[in-house]
Amino acid sequence: SQTIHQWPATLVQPVGSPLSLECTVEGTSNPNLYWYRQAAGRGLQLLFYSVGIGQISSEVPQNLSASRPQDRQFILSSKKLxxxxxxxxxxxxxxxxxxxxxxxxxxxxxxx
Amino acid sequence: AQSVAQPEDQVNVAEGNPLTVKCTYSVSGNPYLFWYVQYPNRGLQFLLKYITGDNLVKGSYGFEAEFNKSQTSFHLKKPSALVSDSALYFCAVRGEISSGSARQLTFGSGTQLTVLP
Structure with missing residues (x-):
C-alpha cells in the first residue's frame, strides 16, 4: 500500500533561520508531488508541484524553494525564514x- | 481559470439530522470533483470523487455527494450526522481538459461543520 510521511511534525524557528521540511512517499513510483500551505486553518495554497526528479513548478513567488532529489522525496526549504x-x-x-x-x-x- | 466556491464558512447541525455542505465550481470542460475532510492539526483525508457516471457518488463514513451539471454544484450530504463528523470540509475541482498549472486541483476555502449533540 502507498503511504506518505512528513517531518518534522512541529517546528519553531527564529526569523532568519533556515528551513527544511521533508516528505517521502512509499509504495508507488513516479508520483506527482505537491507542497501546500494552509494559513489560519483554512484555505490551501499550492506552493510547488513536481512531476519528476529535478522538475519543480512554482505557483507563487515567495521565500521558499522546493527540490526533488529522488523519485519519492520532496523537500521544502528556505535560506532565511x-x-x-x-x-x-x-x-x-x-x-x-x-x-x-x-x-x-x-x-x-x-x-x- | 477554474474555481471552487464553498459559500458557507460554518454549518451547524444537530446529531441525527441530515447535513449538507455546499460546493459550486467553474471549470473548462467536464469537471473532476473531490471532497476532503480535515480534522484539527491533521492532513486532509479523501472522502469521495466524481469523474464520470452516476451523479450520486458514495464515499467514506456514509457521506455522499450529488453532481449537478446544470447548477455546477457538487454538494456533500449525509443522511444522519454524527458528532464525530465535526471537521473542516474542502471541495476541490480540476477540469478534464486543463493544461499547465490548471491540471492541479483547485480547493475551496473550506466549510467548518459542527454537529451538536
Missing part, C-alpha cells in the same frame, strides 16, 4: 492522471 512563513505545510501525492491527492499529516511551522 520570515514571520509570514508560519503556517501548516502539507505534502501530497497523486498517482493517476484523474486521481485524488493523498496528503501527509502536515508540518506546523511557527516563526518567531
Amino acid at each position: 520570515l514571520l509570514s512563513d508560519s503556517g501548516f505545510y502539507l505534502c501530497a501525492y497523486k498517482t493517476f492522471n484523474t486521481g485524488e491527492l493523498f496528503f501527509g499529516e502536515g508540518s506546523r511551522l511557527t516563526v518567531l
Whole structure:
C-alpha cells in the first residue's frame, strides 16, 4: 500500500533561520508531488508541484524553494525564514492522471 | 481559470439530522470533483470523487455527494450526522481538459461543520 510521511511534525524557528521540511512517499513510483500551505486553518495554497526528479513548478513567488532529489522525496526549504512563513505545510501525492491527492499529516511551522 | 466556491464558512447541525455542505465550481470542460475532510492539526483525508457516471457518488463514513451539471454544484450530504463528523470540509475541482498549472486541483476555502449533540 502507498503511504506518505512528513517531518518534522512541529517546528519553531527564529526569523532568519533556515528551513527544511521533508516528505517521502512509499509504495508507488513516479508520483506527482505537491507542497501546500494552509494559513489560519483554512484555505490551501499550492506552493510547488513536481512531476519528476529535478522538475519543480512554482505557483507563487515567495521565500521558499522546493527540490526533488529522488523519485519519492520532496523537500521544502528556505535560506532565511520570515514571520509570514508560519503556517501548516502539507505534502501530497497523486498517482493517476484523474486521481485524488493523498496528503501527509502536515508540518506546523511557527516563526518567531 | 477554474474555481471552487464553498459559500458557507460554518454549518451547524444537530446529531441525527441530515447535513449538507455546499460546493459550486467553474471549470473548462467536464469537471473532476473531490471532497476532503480535515480534522484539527491533521492532513486532509479523501472522502469521495466524481469523474464520470452516476451523479450520486458514495464515499467514506456514509457521506455522499450529488453532481449537478446544470447548477455546477457538487454538494456533500449525509443522511444522519454524527458528532464525530465535526471537521473542516474542502471541495476541490480540476477540469478534464486543463493544461499547465490548471491540471492541479483547485480547493475551496473550506466549510467548518459542527454537529451538536
